[in-house]
Amino acid sequence: MELFKYFIVLMFLCGIHLNGFAQITRAAILENIAQTGGVYYAYPVKEAIVTPAPKGYKPFYISHYARHGSRWIQSEQDYKTVVDIFEKAHRAGALTALGNDVRKRMAIVWEDAEGHGGDLTSLGVKQHREIAERMFQNYPEVFKGTPAMSARSTTVLRCVLSMDAFCERLKELNPALRIKREACAKYMKYMNYHTPEAVEFVSHQGIWYEEYRKFKENHTHPDRLITSLFSSSDYIRRNINPGELMWGLYWIASDMQNVEIGVDFYDIFEEDELFDLWQVCNYHNYVCDGPAPINGGIMVASAKSLLENILDSADEAIKSETNTATLRFGHDGNIIPLVALLQLGDMWRTETEPDKFYQAWCNFKVTPMAANIQMVFFRKKASDDIIVKFMHCEKEVAVPIETDITPFYHWKDVEIYYRNLLKKLP
Template identity: 25%
Template sequence: MSFIKQSFFIQFLILVISLLMFSPLSFAEMITSGSKTAYQYDKQQTPAPDGYQAFYIDHIGRHGSRYISKPKYEDIAYNVLILADKNNQLTEMGKSLLRQIIRIKALNKNHYGQLTDLGRKDISLISQRMLANNPTVFKGQKIEVISSTSPRAKETAEIFIKTFKNNYSDINIYQQPEDQQTLLRFFEYSPTYKEYKKSKSVKNALKSLENSTKTVEMSQNVASLIFTQGFCNELNIGISLPEKSSIKTADFVIAVYQLYQELLSFSPEILADNHLDFSLYFTKNQLLWFDTVVTSKNFLQIGPAFDANGIQIKIAAPLLLDMLKTADKAITDKNIDANLRFAHAETISPLATLLELEGTYTAVNSVVDYPFVWQAEKIIPMGANIQWIFYQSNQPHQPILIKVMLNEREVHLPLKTDNYPYYRWDEVKQFYENKLSKLGFTDNNTSLEWLNKVK
């Protein structure tokens, strides 16, 4: 074994062992579900310093678990399986998979992109915990709510605020105009970012994983469980499907893996009632690798990628400035209890990196290394959220403190503190204002103009 391969293998073992030792989740749940992971709550609350109590929350959240957003992957899997079935080239496991895909198509019909019952439940529980864990925040003054125009984001906001309706009867959800959603869908308003997503550096990095020997070999192993050898040989060369380019073995297996991830949006009861279980088709090592392949797109397009200060992160600047301004206003005016925002993974991930929250901002030189520094299931699971919780002292002349929660877990900020997870707000604010200034985004800019020009 070469030194490079040996070093990579040792790092891999360290990653696996650490995940198994320090996480209450199962191996498969922890490292094979990426941004499709259903929300997991890990109870963790450090008492506030003596004399301090929470008084305001600034929040941004992702929508809850959803049905598959488009039928792309189920169509690929279904059409290939149907073709093999017509030619009597499915194994018994292949026939079972086809029956499952048919049931998945029935479940998804007329629901693409909508929240599942599990997603609705998770969002409701997040809001209930917010109220229960921070009773001194919700004084019945005012809550301001904004969502993107996406139906699932708006429904998430509606579910979330139900918890507070009894004390805030006049809560309304505001949506920026369709052509000006610069706070929550900033990724749609930067020409430079759109170019970056399609750039050679991103495409080549993705292809390096998708076309790797490891991907090809593992895909062939999975396919051999599903098809006869004759059909496997055809699939290795490429099979033409209606309105599709040639589908090869890796394309098919990755499509099935994508459906495996999507199944995590359903409750265990739904999965059991519909006899949906893909566990026989993948080993744990295969799940780990296909997650690496599929989730690399998130890391490159909305994560730190090769530059944690790159355009894919800079574009979150308008949202960060808005959070700074709304927090300052709440502290000064003392007439609002919370600002709640609802959007998408493409909103949460760049913001988390811009904030330099632990586990979110380490860039890599080679895309194959990213799983060692960035795990989508910890950062942008379904229902992902960032909460800034503000605390004030009952004693005069004491500083305002802030605690930041990523998915309701206390996280370190890139500043020193003698009282983790609590930081002085004036120092946090200054740090982020300086960062925005270096990016060239200040209160003098309009978000739309800046996003159009930023490089």
């Protein structure tokens, strides 16, 4: 209960601190329709932001946590179910011209996706290679010589392959780098951890679920879409679950930006339909992973062990007086609570009204495919003052810590702030 009280106060203060940030609008979201893919939004960054450090300061350490790159949908059955629905309707002569066109597109998708449920795509590999290259080019001092570096991923294959893509690109740029790569259960206690309280909360018995269920029901309007695809109302009544098929098509449409096979499904949806479906997904991520007040801080607390590792690893790197990096690769369910716990930019805003969740918080901003957090550390000769800057998806972001060198912060102030924050967590 004390955790709940603490986070309620913290989130209230958060709202005061950030009420100057403009709320995102429906128009801004729909301006780039791919954003309605939410956590399936392909990594949008092609250039990193790099503000020159204060005079005399040189980068020597990078602490990093990234989501895996672009992937196929989690289960190949999610594709096969939709494929089978269209093939059955085709045999029954129950498809419209548009429905038959979608059937043909789905055949192309299935040929590509079969056997690949949840796997990293070639685009996902490319994303991490490019992020690694930009990191190397922007902070060459960190990678000079023969430094020993740590790279760890969760035990999920797409994360392991993301780590390999990232590290291989670094090794191509400097073959002398010594990067120890690990993917084992030993580090899951911080690499991909969810507290028992968090696991219990997200179940359908959680206090959030019934309101969410109604929200999903009220934002799922499949009739127009389904009648555009199937020519017989009798066939629809006897064979089609409109809501389930709409959601199946939404997930496939959202993921097409991650597979690069030249197939698109956004033409079969209206903007309002995509916006409504995305709101449902955003709701779920906000409540079940993020800083929504209804979860009382339970979800954010799952990132405690990860933040502890970040702080401890930074202290070790500073004491070593060498250049190095700590690279970590995990999932959206790890990035979301870590962003909120670090209080990065405007991505820890709070809202209690479900219809306004999207105005305060957007999943595609917080954790697109290959989303990453980088903390870049700098030191100056003949000085013990270490400074650090925070980057989210390679863009510099602010944290609520006083500084006289924006966008940089004095490490002593940063560490005190976060150590004190951790003390308030269970």
